[in-house]
Amino acid sequence: MKITVVYGQNHKGSTYHIARMLAEKLDGDISEIFLPRDFGEFCVGCAKCILHDAKDCPHAESLQPITQKLDEADVIILASPVYVYHVTGSMKALLDHYGWRWMVHRPEGSMFRKQAVCIATAAGAGMKSTCKDMADSLWYWGVGRVYQYGTAIYAINYQHMSDKKKREIENKTTALARKIKARHGKIQPSLKTKAFFTMMHIVRGRKDSQDADAAYWKQQGWTGSSRPWKD
Ligand SMILES: Cc1cc2nc3c(=O)[nH]c(=O)nc-3n(C[C@H](O)[C@H](O)[C@H](O)COP(=O)(O)O)c2cc1C
Numbered sequence: 706m707k708i709t710v711v712y713g714q715n716h717k718g719s720t721y722h723i724a725r726m727l728a729e730k731l732d733g734d735i736s737e738i739f740l741p742r743d744f745g746e747f748c749v750g751c752a753k754c755i756l757h758d759a760k761d762c763p764h765a766e767s768l769q770p771i772t773q774k775l776d777e778a779d780v781i782i783l784a785s786p787v788y789v790y791h792v793t794g795s796m797k798a799l800l801d802h803y804g805w806r807w808m809v810h811r812p813e814g815s816m817f818r819k820q821a822v823c824i825a826t827a828a829g830a831g832m833k834s835t836c837k838d839m840a841d842s843l844w845y846w847g848v849g850r851v852y853q854y855g856t857a858i859y860a861i862n863y864q865h866m867s868d869k870k871k872r873e874i875e876n877k878t879t880a881l882a883r884k885i886k887a888r889h890g891k892i893q894p895s896l897k898t899k900a901f902f903t904m905m906h907i908v909r910g911r912k913d914s915q916d917a918d919a920a921y922w923k924q925q926g927w928t929g930s931s932r933p934w935k936d
Pocket of ligand 1: 714717718719720721787788789790826827828829830831858860861862863
């Protein structure tokens with residue numbers, strides 16, 4: 706099993722420790738991406754990725770190795786500390802660069818068979834909205850199964866965390882890893898995803914649909930009977 710972990714921060718605090726703990730419990734090959742160390746660009750809003758080709762993004766060269774690691778993964782873990790109730794700016798800046806990959810545009814077929822986990826840690830509050838920031842992108846990328854784990858640390862850093870909290874994290878990551886391993890290779894997207902995809906299949910298959918998105922959907926065979934979650 707291949708696991709790609711994207712950290713919304715460079716430092717190795719609570720968020721890092723929890724995400725890394727989960728990744729190790731999955732017993733696979735782990736690739737790690739630290740933000741902004743490995744990608745620190747802001748979207749400039751040219752929309753060339755959406756309107757034409759992701760290769761035309763001014764940051765295409767530095768984005769490509771990250772895209773490759775996401776595509777190769779069976780499990781994607783997006784992890785961010787809560788900063789003012791949301792993901793870090795670095796995580797948001799990366800996710801902005803994948804607007805073209807949303808199901809309404811040009812989703813990557815392998816996403817529909819992947820699993821993903823959003824992890825957020827806070828001092829006290831904001832985990833739900835932060836997990837949602839990441840889960841929104843994962844769902845619209847088409848990821849077949851998305852789990853969310855947000856936890857309040859109630860401590861300045863990982864070392865100061867209570868024993869009770871550490872036990873809770875151990876138990877939660879063990880349970881999550883067990884579920885992910887049991888479902889590995891058997892993922893089917895939810896009915897909601899399939900329904901949304903079908904809607905887009907109709908839109909992209911219309912005769913007057915002539916843009917880059919429509920060309921991509923036709924090329925994939927998705928305007929016909931082919932579906933990314935079927936063999
Ligand atoms: C800029 C900034 C904003 C923060 N905003 C929140 C917040 O909205 N709610 C909260 O409970 N904690 C907030 N915190 C605290 C962190 O989310 C918390 O300490 C987290 O566990 C840090 O994770 P780390 O150890 O991986 O850096 C904030 C911290 C920083 C530096």
